[in-house]
Structures are given as structure tokens and as C-alpha cells.
Amino acid sequence: LRLHYRNSLLGSKGASLPSDGSEGTVAPAGGGSAMMVLEALLRLRQASCHPGLIDSNRRGEPSAKLEALIEMVLELAEEGHKALIFSQFVEMLSIVRSRLEEHGIVYEYLDGQTRDRKRRVQRFQDDPDCPVFLISLKAGGLGLNLTAAEYVFILDPWWNPAVEQQAIDRTHRIGQTRHVFAYRMICQDTVEQRIAELQDRKRQLADAIVGGDQSPLRNLSRDDLERLLS
Structure with a gap:
């Protein structure tokens, strides 16, 4: 799932993600990419808790x-x-x-x-x-x-x-x-751990990821997104 979103978001033509290694941002005018980022991170956060939050048919599985x-x-x-x-x-x-x-x-x-x-x-x-x-x-x-x-x-x-x-x-x-x-309860090597690390550096951005606020995501750099999806 993480690989899917990593390929989708970091390879998205609609996002302002520079290919030269510079910082850049992921949200173009109109906020389309910000919505994609929020959706991806929500799904990854849910998957960190239990697969049944992604697929109701998997509610009976362990996590x-x-x-x-x-x-x-x-x-x-x-x-x-x-x-x-x-x-x-x-x-x-x-x-x-x-x-x-x-x-x-x-x-x-x-x-x-x-x-x-x-x-x-x-x-x-x-x-x-x-x-x-x-x-x-x-x-x-x-x-x-x-x-x-x-x-x-x-x-x-x-x-x-x-x-x-x-x-x-x-x-x-x-x-x-x-x-x-x-x-x-934070799952190791998941997006939960990555957000915790991001929180130490960029509190407003971390709050936006969990709270669903698109505005601060306009300052989300390619480097930030790569870390979240790594």
C-alpha cells in the first residue's frame, strides 16, 4: 500500500514535485494534490491500526x-x-x-x-x-x-x-x-513513526496531516513526502 501511494504521489504529473532534488512543494494551485496526499496518509494511518479499516472484509484478521x-x-x-x-x-x-x-x-x-x-x-x-x-x-x-x-x-x-x-x-x-x-501505540516502520518524526520538525504540518487541513500541506516539500512514504 505504501509503495502504491509512493509511486502514485511522487510520480504524479499534477504535483509540483521537482525532479532536480530541490525542495519544491506538493500542492499546486487548486489543492488537488493536497487532497491526494491527505487521502494517502489517512489510508496509511488506518493500515497501521488494522487492515479492516481499509477493507471491511478483513475485520477478522489480526494486526x-x-x-x-x-x-x-x-x-x-x-x-x-x-x-x-x-x-x-x-x-x-x-x-x-x-x-x-x-x-x-x-x-x-x-x-x-x-x-x-x-x-x-x-x-x-x-x-x-x-x-x-x-x-x-x-x-x-x-x-x-x-x-x-x-x-x-x-x-x-x-x-x-x-x-x-x-x-x-x-x-x-x-x-x-x-x-x-x-x-x-505507534507502529514501527510505518507512516505513524514518520509523522512523529515530522512532528518534531514541523508541528503545524503534522497536525494538518491528521486533522485534514489542506492549507499547511502547501508547504509540504518533496523531501517531507518522501520521508512519510519511505
């Missing part, structure tokens, strides 16, 4: 990230700990739900369509038999008090640290007396 998560969650649940699991992709949360159900793990769930948030939060907080709360990163970052959780998993990192911190802070509220452990 390195999913297997690592489930292994840790099962161990935590057995030891009596509680965990929050955040993802930007509702479909990824759905896949995790299916795996939790296979293992008989009780959970609560919240995304942008959830109406009875208070009841779900209360159950997670008070029910010792409900060790997991699955939450859409955007929907669950604010206004929740989830001090029962000792572990937080960010499945597909949001490259603006403030958004992630808001999610993690749901556990750091008045009444929290325990240490909280937060994990950002």
Missing part, C-alpha cells in the same frame, strides 16, 4: 497493534485494573469491541453519537466488573471524570499533544489517588 493491545488489556483486567482506550477511528473501536467480546471482557463505549454519557461514565467508575472504556478521541477528550482508570491507551496518536493530554487528563481529576500509565 500487531490490536494483538498487543488485547494482550495488555486481558492482563490488566485479570489483575483488577481499569483502562481507557482512545481512537480517532470509530471503526477501530468497533474492531476492538469485537475482540473484547470474544474474550468476555465487559466494557463501556462512547463516541460522538452517544447520548447517555453520564450513565456510561458512572457504570465504568462504579462497576468493578467493567474494566474497559472505549472512547472516540474527539468525543471523549473533554468533560469526563474517569478517575477509576489507571491505564490509558492512545491507539492512533493524535499528533497535537494537547488533544492527547486532554484525553489522558480524564484520569487526573479530583479524587485520583493512584499513578496513571499512558501508552501511545
Whole structure:
């Protein structure tokens, strides 16, 4: 998949990508290439999580990230700990739900369509038999008090640290007396790792890739794109 997008984007005649090794940009007037770049990076980010986000027929397949998560969650649940699991992709949360159900793990769930948030939060907080709360990163970052959780998993990192911190802070509220452990799950040698490296150098550009904003992508150089797709 990465090779496909690398050949497609770096070989695109419509993009302003110089062949002489100079910096250049990938977005011509009108933003057509910016849309192509965003689509490619979205698909690669989804593939880093699970192949089922690309092809619904592959929902039942394993992925390195999913297997690592489930292994840790099962161990935590057995030891009596509680965990929050955040993802930007509702479909990824759905896949995790299916795996939790296979293992008989009780959970609560919240995304942008959830109406009875208070009841779900209360159950997670008070029910010792409900060790997991699955939450859409955007929907669950604010206004929740989830001090029962000792572990937080960010499945597909949001490259603006403030958004992630808001999610993690749901556990750091008045009444929290325990240490909280937060994990950002980044797949090695994938576009996730490349974006993390880009973030260190160009924060606005990294935020645009995840947030879907085309404007900053006009400053995406050929070198940046080659690194993302390497």
C-alpha cells in the first residue's frame, strides 16, 4: 500500500514535485494534490491500526497493534485494573469491541453519537466488573471524570499533544489517588513513526496531516513526502 501511494504521489504529473532534488512543494494551485496526499496518509494511518479499516472484509484478521493491545488489556483486567482506550477511528473501536467480546471482557463505549454519557461514565467508575472504556478521541477528550482508570491507551496518536493530554487528563481529576500509565501505540516502520518524526520538525504540518487541513500541506516539500512514504 505504501509503495502504491509512493509511486502514485511522487510520480504524479499534477504535483509540483521537482525532479532536480530541490525542495519544491506538493500542492499546486487548486489543492488537488493536497487532497491526494491527505487521502494517502489517512489510508496509511488506518493500515497501521488494522487492515479492516481499509477493507471491511478483513475485520477478522489480526494486526500487531490490536494483538498487543488485547494482550495488555486481558492482563490488566485479570489483575483488577481499569483502562481507557482512545481512537480517532470509530471503526477501530468497533474492531476492538469485537475482540473484547470474544474474550468476555465487559466494557463501556462512547463516541460522538452517544447520548447517555453520564450513565456510561458512572457504570465504568462504579462497576468493578467493567474494566474497559472505549472512547472516540474527539468525543471523549473533554468533560469526563474517569478517575477509576489507571491505564490509558492512545491507539492512533493524535499528533497535537494537547488533544492527547486532554484525553489522558480524564484520569487526573479530583479524587485520583493512584499513578496513571499512558501508552501511545505507534507502529514501527510505518507512516505513524514518520509523522512523529515530522512532528518534531514541523508541528503545524503534522497536525494538518491528521486533522485534514489542506492549507499547511502547501508547504509540504518533496523531501517531507518522501520521508512519510519511505
